[in-house]
Amino acid sequence: MKNVKLFALFALTLSTLHSCKEKPSLQVNEIDYLNKSEQLIESVPVDIEMPLVVYSVLSCDTFNILLAQDPKGFIFVYSQDWKLLDVFCHQGRARNEFLERPSLRSKQVFKSPEGHILLPLQDVDCIKVLDVNQSLAAHRAIISRTRDFTLFDDSKGTLNGQEVKIRRSRKYLFLDNDIYNTLEYADGISIAEIEILSEYKVRHDTTLLETPLPLKQILNTVGTQPSTKYLREFYRHPSRNLIIEPFFVMDYILFYDLDHDKIFAIHQNGSPSFNDDLEQKPVYDSEGNIMYYDEERGCFGDALVTDSYFMVFYFGGEYSMGDENKEWPRCELLFFDWDGNFIKSVKLDTYIDATSFNPQTKILYGIPTSESDQDEVLLSYDLSSVIDW
Numbered sequence: 001m002k003n004v005k006l007f008a009l010f011a012l013t014l015s016t017l018h019s020c021k022e023k024p025s026l027q028v029n030e031i032d033y034l035n036k037s038e039q040l041i042e043s044v045p046v047d048i049e050m051p052l053v054v055y056s057v058l059s060c061d062t063f064n065i066l067l068a069q070d071p072k073g074f075i076f077v078y079s080q081d082w083k084l085l086d087v088f089c090h091q092g093r094a095r096n097e098f099l100e101r102p103s104l105r106s107k108q109v110f111k112s113p114e115g116h117i118l119l120p121l122q123d124v125d126c127i128k129v130l131d132v133n134q135s136l137a138a139h140r141a142i143i144s145r146t147r148d149f150t151l152f153d154d155s156k157g158t159l160n161g162q163e164v165k166i167r168r169s170r171k172y173l174f175l176d177n178d179i180y181n182t183l184e185y186a187d188g189i190s191i192a193e194i195e196i197l198s199e200y201k202v203r204h205d206t207t208l209l210e211t212p213l214p215l216k217q218i219l220n221t222v223g224t225q226p227s228t229k230y231l232r233e234f235y236r237h238p239s240r241n242l243i244i245e246p247f248f249v250m251d252y253i254l255f256y257d258l259d260h261d262k263i264f265a266i267h268q269n270g271s272p273s274f275n276d277d278l279e280q281k282p283v284y285d286s287e288g289n290i291m292y293y294d295e296e297r298g299c300f301g302d303a304l305v306t307d308s309y310f311m312v313f314y315f316g317g318e319y320s321m322g323d324e325n326k327e328w329p330r331c332e333l334l335f336f337d338w339d340g341n342f343i344k345s346v347k348l349d350t351y352i353d354a355t356s357f358n359p360q361t362k363i364l365y366g367i368p369t370s371e372s373d374q375d376e377v378l379l380s381y382d383l384s385s386v387i388d389w
Contacts, residue, residue, distance in 0.1 A: 032270040033342040034251075036315045037332045039386065041346045043379040048082045050376050055101070057365050057378070059358035060109050060117050063132060064365075069101050075119070075141070076196070077132060081360065084363075088130065088141040089121075096141035106235050107304070107356065110177045120179050125150050147179050154316050173236045173243065177256065183243070183258075185234060189316045201314045227368065235303045235310065241337055246300035246312050253300065253312070255340060266340040268316075301331065306359040309337050313355070319347050335387075346386050352379060362387050 051068035058065040063085075064078040073087040081091040090097050102121035107257030110118035116133040127147045134142040153170045156163055231248035241258040267273055301313035314320070314332045323329035335343040352366025358380040364381040 003226040014287075027176040027264040028273075029264060029266045029340055030268055030343055031340075032269050033334055034268055034271075035319075036342075036346040037317070037347045040349060041333075041370075041386065042349045043352075043381055043382065045293075046082055046378040046380050048078070049376055050080045050378060051076055054367060054376055054378070055269065056104055056107075057354045057367065058104070058107065058109065058119075059356045059361075059363065059365060060132075060361070063117060064358075065119070065132070067102065067104060068235060074098060074101050075130065077136065080358075086136055086139060088135050093226060095128075095146070095365065096143045098128070101315070102128070105171070106233065108174055108236065110174075112144075118173060122149070122151060129179060143236060149179075149182075153184075171234060173234050175236075175241050177239075233303070235305050238305055238307055244303065244305075244310060246303055247299060249297050251316060252339070253380050255338075264340060266336070266342075271316075282346070286340055302353075302355050304355060304364075306357070309335055309343060311335050311357065325351075333364075343389065344346060344386070348377070348381065348385075 007273055011253040051070040051072070053069040054066050055069065056067035058067070063082045064080060064082055066076040066078070068076055070076070070087075073115055074089040074091075076087050077085045079085055088096075089102065091101075092100065098121070100123065102120060102123055104119060104200060109121065110129070112131070114133075116131050119132060121126055121128050123128055125148065127149045128143045129145040131142045134144070139190050142232045147259060151170055153168045153376040155166050155168070158164070169257060170180045175183055179368045232245050232254075233248075234243055234245055236243050243256040243258065245254040245256070249251070250273060251269075251271040254263070254265045254272060256263055257272070286335060299314065299316040301315060303310055303312040312334050314334045315329060320329040330348060330367055331351055332345050337343060350368050353369045355364065355366040357364045362382065362384040364383055366379055366381075367376055368379055
């Protein structure tokens with residue numbers, strides 16, 4: 001009887017600890033960064049002959065790199081002053097070729113102990129690490145490491161009584177600059193009666209590990225959310241397992257410090273958050289007709305990271321909302337430190353995509369998005385007058 005009581009007490013204690021662990025509070029810092037931009041930064045075209053189709057821009061140390069869809073190859077490597085050095089990676093089945101155009105997840109770039117620039121590139125069913133320095137020396141693509149890995153997460157569901165296969169897009173980040181250690185995020189989807197919510201997991205090689213406590217806290221605090229309502233993206237600190245997750249339709253950025261088991265969030269004071277219905281404010285034209293709702297314009301876009309701060313494109317302020325171009329509005333660029341403090345913000349003169357930033361030269365690059373069929377142009381923004389801290 002005594003043993004039974006002790007067992008019951010032990011079980012109750014475990015249950016209590018589990019309950020406390022599963023229902024933590026999330027520290028949310030309410031700050032004010034809305035409509036603080038005063039300075040306008042104007043773009044300057046880069047004097048360069050662009051590849052056929054450019055879909056990603058990188059600026060790494062002394063190299064500028066374009067990921068492109070071009071008969072010459074997929075990877076165009078330039079000097080810091082945009083002189084073409086070489087073109088690598090063609091379509092094919094060889095180790096240093098790609099079945100489809102490669103992608104670079106969240107612009108993560110590694111450095112080898114020798115200081116080489118390493119690009120972990122996603123092919124259809126694997127990740128290949130391109131050593132840029134060795135490739136330039138050899139005048140051919142040198143792949144240093146590979147890992148079997150697909151862009152999709154397959155699961156099963158039931159629709160009208162029939163079992164169906166559901167394929168979800170898998171987003172991921174590399175932890176510890178290791179392609180075999182990934183933080184993975186599968187998008188939530190909803191198809192008819194099938195609803196699968198977003199989920200996080202960590203994978204080391206082929207073994208699934210227990211989700212880190214910070215991510216458990218996030219999921220149990222705010223709950224899993226359908227990606228259609230709470231779209232977001234991951235970005236990692238260049239050298240630490242410190243991750244930010246800006247939201248597209250909320251003034252909300254989550255911070256996960258996986259190295260120190262710490263989580264927090266920043267939020268624009270007074271704007272909608274979790275458990276709130278997103279406010280839809282109509283914006284009218286001169287004749288009183290509704291042109292759009294501000295929810296459709298979004299809040300945070302792409303983010304770019306450095307060791308001491310990160311910047312994120314923002315579309316929720318008066319500058320973007322007042323743009324006559326409703327499809328591709330001008331944006332602001334907001335700067336934060338890694339503790340979640342707002343530093344400053346500036347206005348950009350046009351909408352840009354495929355963005356990149358070099359913290360050494362303080363030059364921002366991007367490609368303007370428009371509906372015209374004109375040849376692509378690469379724009380640069382000199383932020384040296386802005387970044388004075």
